[in-house]
Amino acid sequence: DIQLTQSPSFLSASVGDRVTITCRASQDISTYLAWYQQKAGKAPKLLIFAASTLQSGVPSRFSGSGSGTEFTLTISSLQPEDFATYYCQQLNSYPPTFGPGTKVDIK
Amino acid sequence: QVQLQESGPGLVKPSETLSLTCTVSGGSISTYYWNWIRQPPGKGLEWIGYIYYGGSTNYNPSLKSRVTISVDTSKNQFSLKLSSVTAADTAVYYCARSIYYYYGLDVWGQGTTVTVSS
Numbered sequence: 001d002i003q004l005t006q007s008p009s010f011l012s013a014s015v016g017d018r019v020t021i022t023c024r025a026s027q028d029i030s031t032y033l034a035w036y037q038q039k040a041g042k043a044p045k046l047l048i049f050a051a052s053t054l055q056s057g058v059p060s061r062f063s064g065s066g067s068g069t070e071f072t073l074t075i076s077s078l079q080p081e082d083f084a085t086y087y088c089q090q091l092n093s094y095p096p097t098f099g100p101g102t103k104v105d106i107k
Numbered sequence: 108q109v110q111l112q113e114s115g116p117g118l119v120k121p122s123e124t125l126s127l128t129c130t131v132s133g134g135s136i137s138t139y140y141w142n143w144i145r146q147p148p149g150k151g152l153e154w155i156g157y158i159y160y161g162g163s164t165n166y167n168p169s170l171k172s173r174v175t176i177s178v179d180t181s182k183n184q185f186s187l188k189l190s191s192v193t194a195a196d197t198a199v200y201y202c203a204r205s206i207y208y209y210y211g212l213d214v215w216g217q218g219t220t221v222t223v224s225s
Contacts, residue, residue, distance in 0.1 A: 034211030043201055043215035044152065050210065087152060091209050095167040098152040 002026050002090050004099035012107040019075040021102045023088035028068050032092035035064055035073045038101075039084045047086075048073065078104070109134035111202050111216035119196075119223050125189040129202030129216055136160065136178060140205035141185045142212060143176060145198040153198075157205065158185055192223045 003026040013019050023033065031051035036044035046055045048064035051071055061076040075082055083106055088099040115127035129141070143155040156166035158176045166174045170189070178185040189196060199220050203212040 032209050036211075043203075043218050044212070045215070046211050046213045049213075053210075055211075055213065089152075089211060091211065094165060095169070096154045098154070100151050 001095060001097055002029060002093050004088055004090055004097055006086075006088060006099040006102045008102060009100065010103045010105065012105050013078050014107045015078055015080055017078045019078050019082075019104060021073045021086055021104075023066075023071045023073070023099050025069045025071075025090055025092075029090045029092035031067045032090060033064075033066070033071050034089045034091065035062075036087045036089065037082075037084045038087065044087060075104075109204065109214050111204065111214060113200060113202050113216045113219040115219060115221070117220055117222060119192055119221060120225050121193055121223055122191055125187070125192050125196060125221055125223075127187045127200055127202075127219065127221070128184050129186070131183045131185075131204075136183045136185060137180050140208055141176075141178065142203045142205060143187045144201045144203055144212070145196075146201070146218075147195075147198045155187065155189075155200075157208075194223050197221065197223045 005024045007022045033051045035048040038044040047058050047062050052064045063074045065072050085101045085103045087101050110132045112130045119125045138160045140157045142157040146152050156176050158164045158178050173190045175188040199218040201218045202216045204214040
């Protein structure tokens with residue numbers, strides 16, 4: 001299986017901050033990467049697919065980049081509703097695997 | 108818009124079979140990929156498998172010997188069966204849709220908690 005790591009595991013930030021989360025794959029996954037946001041007690045929500053394509057309805061403050069083995073999710077100006085856990089998922093090889101998550105908390 | 112809703116027993120005994128159903132509303136199940144994902148308490152996400160509308164399936168090798176996913180197009184539902192469960196199978200189980208496999212899981216059910224305990 002392809003392993004994904006995320007950094008940091010936890011970050012504390014303030015409203016208005018620019019936040020960047022990194023996802024690294026154990027092998028080349030081209031751009032077959034998705035990002036999800038999960039709030040406590042809720043199902044994950046798709047934010048970005050194909051590494052950089054914004055899912056319909058997702059605010060433009062979210063953006064994704066990268067290819068190969070290193071990817072980033074950026075929130076340009078953190079809003080109160082963005083405090084959540086973020087997961088990356090690779091879809092290059094079966095089985096599709098998820099990263100361990102990055103929890104974004106309020107400073 | 109398409110909505111998904113999981114249903115099934117919240118408590119399953121060890122060694123028995125976990126059975127869940129996902130009902131699709133607001134759209135037809137006769138297209139796209141229909142997935143099951145689970146999340147143990149306080150942990151990350153694990154993809155279990157999918158069924159494609161044509162009936163073909165793909166399972167996580169770590170669970171393949173115990174998993175069956177099937178579809179009932181007449182009821183607009185798809186189902187998960189996981190046999191020989193243990194406490195390690197205790198999790199929130201989600202159903203989710205992929206329009207195109209490589210584009211991720213764009214619609215999710217709210218999830219249902221399944222506890223394995225005697």
